[in-house]
Amino acid sequence: MTSSDAPRFARRATLRRSLRLLGSFRFEQSDPARFYGGLATDTAEMIGDFYADIAGAGLAGTTILDVGGGPGYFADEFAKTGARYIPVEPDPSEMHAAGLSVPGAVRGSGMALPFRDDAVDICFSSNVAEHVPQPWAMADEMVRVTRPGGLIVLSYTVWHGPFGGHETGPWHYLGGEYAARRYRRKHGKEPKNRYGTSLFAVRASEGLRWAATTSADVHTVFPRYHPRWAWWLVRVPAVRELAVSNLVVVATKSA
Known part of the structure; x- marks a missing residue:
């Protein structure tokens, strides 16, 4: 990534x-509002930075689609920017999990978004691709x-990274099914993120492959939770699968 790709976010990284972000992961299950609140702030800042660099404008007045928006933790952060925020989520129980009400929320699958072509200015997905069986269909x-010239930001958890197994980690390194069974034996219940059903093994190399073949114009690919000086890890095969933890692809739609 050159300094002209995303100087605002590069300075923030x-x-x-x-x-701060890595430390918040311990609250994902015990205090999700705390975890997702911090992640929402970071996501809004990240998208604002990239949109400012690419479009030369702020988020006010834009229409932003959040694919896999869950219970709506991100809504307030984007409302502060003046954007119109639309979350889409396939699971009705997840939509209401936090007791939040987001006007305009849509129930639908990320793999078949219920929106027309060229409908939004910005489309992003944060930590969702690893939860769908066809993540690259979702990316497409x-x-x-x-819309042409609009921004696409796809951020997902890499399977062989430290957070790949979510609450079943680090046992996912011995296999997703083994990790799920171990969690059930220890806790007496199925994990929320069940391997093969709601959690899948998505690798960094797959995101890089999609970035190389998509019709969109890819601006950068980087590890989300790393400081700027460690972004080189994405370029090293094998190492990136273990060390990247979360891969971000930033692109604009070709005119």
Whole structure:
């Protein structure tokens, strides 16, 4: 990535930010509002930075589609920017899990988004691709519904990274099914993120392959939770699968 690709976010990607985000992961299950609230703030700042660099404008007045928006933790952060925020989520129980009400929320699959072509200015997905069986079909759908020149940001958890197994980690390194069974034996219930049903093994190499073949114009690919000086890890095969933890692809739709 060159300095002209995303200078605003590159300046924001400090070690302090990385430590803050990584530290919040311990609250994902015990205090999801705390975890997702911090992640929402970071996501809005990240998307605002990239849109400012690419479009030369702020988010006010834009239409933003959040693929896999869940219970709506991100809604307030994007409302502060003046954007119109639309979450789409396939699971009705997940939509209401936090007791939040998001006007305009849509129930639908990321793999077949219920929106026309060129419908939104920005389409993003944060930590969702690893939860769908066809993540690259979802990525293609994100491109389809974005207007020409609009921004696409896809961020997902890499399977062989430290957070790949979600609450079943680090046992996912011995296999997703083994990790799920071990969780059930220890806790007496199925994990929320069940391997093969709601959690899938998505690798960094797959995101890079999609970035190389998509019709969209890819601006950068980087590890989300790393400081700027560690972004080179994405370029190293095998190492990136273990060390990247979360891969981000930033693109614009070709005119």
